[in-house]
Amino acid sequence: MADRTDAIVDTLAEAFSDLMEADPAAFRVKFRKMAADPFAFYRGSACLFYADVADREDPWADERTSRVWIQGDLHAENFGTYMDGDGRLIFDVNDFDEAYLGHFTWDVTRFAASLALLGWRKAIPDADLTDLIGRYLRAYVDQVRTFTRVQDDRSFALRLDTCDGPVQQALLRAKLSTRVALLDSTTETEGYDRVLREGSGVRRLDDAEEERVREAFGRYLDTIPDGKRHTGVEYAIKDVAGRSGFGIGSAGLPAYTVLIEGYNQALDNDVVLSMKQGNVAAPSRVVPEEAVAGVFHHHGHRTVLSQRALQAHSDRHLGWTDLDGVGFVVSEVSPYESDLDWSELTEPSDIAPVVEYLGRATAKVHCVADSDADDSIVDFQTEEAITAVLDGREDEFVDWVVDFAHSYAARVREDHGLFVEAFRDGRIPGVSST
Numbered sequence: 001m002a003d004r005t006d007a008i009v010d011t012l013a014e015a016f017s018d019l020m021e022a023d024p025a026a027f028r029v030k031f032r033k034m035a036a037d038p039f040a041f042y043r044g045s046a047c048l049f050y051a052d053v054a055d056r057e058d059p060w061a062d063e064r065t066s067r068v069w070i071q072g073d074l075h076a077e078n079f080g081t082y083m084d085g086d087g088r089l090i091f092d093v094n095d096f097d098e099a100y101l102g103h104f105t106w107d108v109t110r111f112a113a114s115l116a117l118l119g120w121r122k123a124i125p126d127a128d129l130t131d132l133i134g135r136y137l138r139a140y141v142d143q144v145r146t147f148t149r150v151q152d153d154r155s156f157a158l159r160l161d162t163c164d165g166p167v168q169q170a171l172l173r174a175k176l177s178t179r180v181a182l183l184d185s186t187t188e189t190e191g192y193d194r195v196l197r198e199g200s201g202v203r204r205l206d207d208a209e210e211e212r213v214r215e216a217f218g219r220y221l222d223t224i225p226d227g228k229r230h231t232g233v234e235y236a237i238k239d240v241a242g243r244s245g246f247g248i249g250s251a252g253l254p255a256y257t258v259l260i261e262g263y264n265q266a267l268d269n270d271v272v273l274s275m276k277q278g279n280v281a282a283p284s285r286v287v288p289e290e291a292v293a294g295v296f297h298h299h300g301h302r303t304v305l306s307q308r309a310l311q312a313h314s315d316r317h318l319g320w321t322d323l324d325g326v327g328f329v330v331s332e333v334s335p336y337e338s339d340l341d342w343s344e345l346t347e348p349s350d351i352a353p354v355v356e357y358l359g360r361a362t363a364k365v366h367c368v369a370d371s372d373a374d375d376s377i378v379d380f381q382t383e384e385a386i387t388a389v390l391d392g393r394e395d396e397f398v399d400w401v402v403d404f405a406h407s408y409a410a411r412v413r414e415d416h417g418l419f420v421e422a423f424r425d426g427r428i429p430g431v432s433s434t
Helices: 002-022 024-034 036-042 046-053 104-121 126-147 165-175 179-186 207-223 299-310 349-369 381-391 392-426
Strands: 067-070 079-083 089-093 100-102 188-191 193-196 237-243 255-260 271-277 317-322 324-334
Touching: 002 024, 002 046, 002 193, 024 036, 036 104, 036 392, 046 104, 046 392, 067 299, 067 349, 079 165, 089 165, 089 349, 104 126, 104 324, 104 349, 104 392, 126 271, 126 381, 126 392, 165 237, 165 349, 179 188, 179 271, 193 237, 193 255, 207 237, 207 255, 207 271, 207 317, 207 324, 271 317, 299 317, 299 324, 349 381
Parallel strands: none
Antiparallel strands: 067 100, 079 089, 188 193, 237 255, 255 271, 271 324, 317 324
């Protein structure tokens, strides 16, 4: 146990040392959230997952399937709704901060273990979890195979008219959201225009910092693809502020909120943008190829290229910039983004159709890219590569992933206890528990 505790502490310290030094208070909050239960610990420790699986034998990884775009931190709570670049509400994977190039199995096994952890938290028996993980995997394989047979991959999406149950309900709830409600919660009217509302997590900038942010914003505009960039009054900055208070995954990352003019000068379509420092993707710590890292200018650039490769219709405001030599991701703060609510999904019969949708959504991010994606990085059809290694061995693949999910979930439950004790004892350098 002592050796495993050391491994946990050393891995977290190595992954987050710079950010912990810059903002130890943010990491104290992160670690307290991770201490809540094994699933929360798993969400916040992707770096530990990759340290564990990096040297694991992977019979499904060949020259192609070991070097595909992956989401990088796929777990049960990283799915939800968004408005795509064509104006349609979509249910899909919705977080790309850890996206990188790696084994397609890393996404699949990370999700499967998360489902085992989530099911344990709901006291679902192992036999039912085996069935649920199998349903996810078989839906994934079926959708990957389907992509090898259709001409237009990007026509597939989980929309209001193509799904039902809790996934459709999530989309219907998103449909009730409005841009005006988002603007009213984050901005206020001052005179005849909107400005960012003061509040928790909002930091006003001095003149020098604001000027640097505005210059960085100008560089960002050049990264918007021509087909998604609008002309006219849009992109005029109305207000800018510093931002803090992110979730488990983004603790300590500097960020800004930028309020800009929308399609016209009416106040009801202003746009709120997030400009957040790109983080070091967890899979990148175990992918040794320098040629992969050399593709990216910085972590902001990497995040955007990854998202465009993984999302069929990406945010039309998505782009990157740099500030003081550090890469940042720019994206819209959308009123239509909402995570899947697992709180009411308690019985295996309720969860089964949901995980089948999640399997198809996972296949989509692996196989279907945005029209503006850089197809020179992965220059083959992912669906054909994955189908080739799975052909005739689907049952073996399912058993391999299921076995990992159960065994790794058990390890995470033990690791969670070791982490809590190490944090309470002040063993994580740079972050005290008090």
